[in-house]
Amino acid sequence: MSKLTSEVKSDKKSLIINGERVETSSYTPLYSPYSGEEIAQIAAATKEQTYDAITVACKARSIIGKMTAFKRAEILENAASILKDKVDEAARIIALESAKPIAFAKAEVARTIETYKFSAEEAKRIHGETIPFDAAESGAGRIGYTVREPIGVIGAITPFNFPMNLVAHKVGPAIAAGNTMVLKPASQTPLSALFIAEVFEEAGLPAGVLNVVTGSGRVVGEAIVEDDRVNMITFTGSPSVGIGIRNKAGLKKTTLELGSNSALIIDKDVVVDTIIDRCIMGAFSNQGQVCISLQRVYVHEDVFEEFVSKFTEAAKQLKIGDPLNPETDVSALISKDDTDRALEWIAEAKEKAIIRTGGKLTEGVLEPTIITGAHSDLKVSCQEVFAPVVVVNKVKSVEEAVRCVNDSRFGLQAGIYTNNIKNALYATKELYVGGVIVNDVPTFRVDQMPYGGVKDSGTGREGVKYAVEEMTEMKLVVWNQSQE
Structure with missing residues (x-):
């Protein structure tokens, strides 16, 4: 073990629900994959606490949903700016919890900043289109257009390999589109997600919009997937888990990125x-x-x-x-x-x-x-x-x-x-x-390109613009101008 990792100190980390640090009855030690040292004690949420987080996210829908595109973009820009000032701290967190070499960890932070900047830009570009109703004989006298509205509460389950940027690929577009989130990070890499939640708190994101619930997939993940109040699941991970999510999700929209052997x-x-x-x-x-x-x-x-x-x-x-x-x-x-x-x-x-x-x-x-x-x-x-x-x-x-x-x-x-x-x-x-x-x-x-696969590599597309499309619902509005 090197001198560098031997200087690590263990911290106790709580859940973040409605902007508050929530204690649990059980904590799990988090160890460095490289040195084997304990680097933190992580809260293990119960199903009830996960349901509480979903309840909070439901209540916060009206806050973020009614927020102007300009304000949502401003919060995302603030987060990118704050993260830029904390590059070294963020990269060290990634390196400690995932054993990613520090040079690559810094590159991941740089991409994360870029992802939130793209999200800020996309927040201002969400729009529908005008439909030429008079192209149909029975459409004379009518005009119509589409709008894109937030899908609601999004359950996000993220992997360990890019613990900060793959969180950004779910959190950034969700906020841009006016949604709330319950985020379950990978059990080995929760520190990056908790750190980002604190960044967004500092950036001005209202309490309850982003909730981070740490714990096991069998408890937290299943509670998120099975709860009818959750409108969409976005997951990155193994095919076996992704297929299980798809089978349990019912009519929820799902975006699944399930890997490959490229x-x-x-x-x-x-x-x-x-x-x-x-x-x-x-x-x-x-x-x-x-x-x-x-x-x-x-x-x-x-x-x-x-x-x-x-x-x-x-x-x-x-x-x-x-x-x-x-x-x-x-x-x-x-x-x-x-x-x-x-x-x-x-x-x-x-x-x-x-x-x-x-x-x-x-x-x-x-x-x-x-x-x-x-x-x-x-x-x-x-x-x-x-x-x-x-x-x-x-x-x-x-x-x-x-x-x-x-x-x-x-x-x-x-x-x-x-x-x-x-x-x-x-x-x-x-x-x-x-x-x-x-x-x-x-x-x-x-991070702005459409990203996703076919066959067992998953369904849906990430990349900020394309994730925003997944995280919004299209609504059609028709006006009859020839009422008598």
Whole structure:
């Protein structure tokens, strides 16, 4: 354990309901994934306390719903400004609770600020359209238009891997659209959500609009999903949990972002040296714990050996260690169970494929791992590994590569590197995914773009403008001008 993490002090954290710190009868210790030290005591909410938070959110609907777009935007802009002044504090929280290397944690805070700025802008752009009723014979004498209204109370369940920015992708659009929220953050990363709630309190958000309820998914999550007063569920996490939410949600609107085993195609005309750094970032940033992490690479046989050699050498140069050390590239996975699972999958692959580098622990950290010759039915290929593990396979053509990419239960994003426009267009048309990234890794994301997938990767779209559309209801208004 490094000196940096040994300086951590444990705090007691309460629920935030109606702007108040609410104690619970039970608290759960929160441990650093890297050092194993206790970093906080987190309140474990009961179902009754979760219902209380929903009641508060219902009452606050009229406050935020009647607020002007200008005022909602101002609050979001204030939050972005406050967060900008607290970048180092916010990044340290992320690094402590998730073991994200501090350099990547600072980048996440920067994206979070940007997400709230986008949300402020979108708050001023929510509008409907005029309908030409006289285009129908029976529509003469009538005019009509649509308006978009807040959907109501939104239940948000967020993951551990981007504990501040993925909260922003739910909180920002919800406030922009005039909704209230009950937020349940991941059990391992509640500190980021509680911190953001305090930022919004300082920014002028009325009490009760954003309520943070920490605790287990079986208690808090189920209470949110099953309560009829909640109008929408927005969830980012595993397919099994997402499918369970969809089955229990009834007629509630749901947005589900459920992960992937994202793939990259490398064509024969690519200059390998120019893409190695991006591939390293795509595969190993945040220890591979990214929904669009580069997990599968299909390389044309003409450049396969060159790519594998240079990719492997670059992976070996990555620095492993304490997430609070600015020089660290890769740190611990979110839990020991996740580490053990990844090692089991690597062991399974080792019997049928080649481990080019990694595959073992160094000081409790899973080394960046590159596997070649892995069949599509191995877990490291067909399931979401969510670890610094990438499979690289040889193909004879882009067409073969596209078939391999599509041979998956997931379909979030995919990428292709090529200088052949015909191959690029073929890939954009034939890849069955939510987003195709040409001449970059599938891990590319900016916060204003539509983001979501097909198949087991989920339903609905995030990205601030598109999330606002999900979080509002369309109302039609018709005026009869020829009353007699």
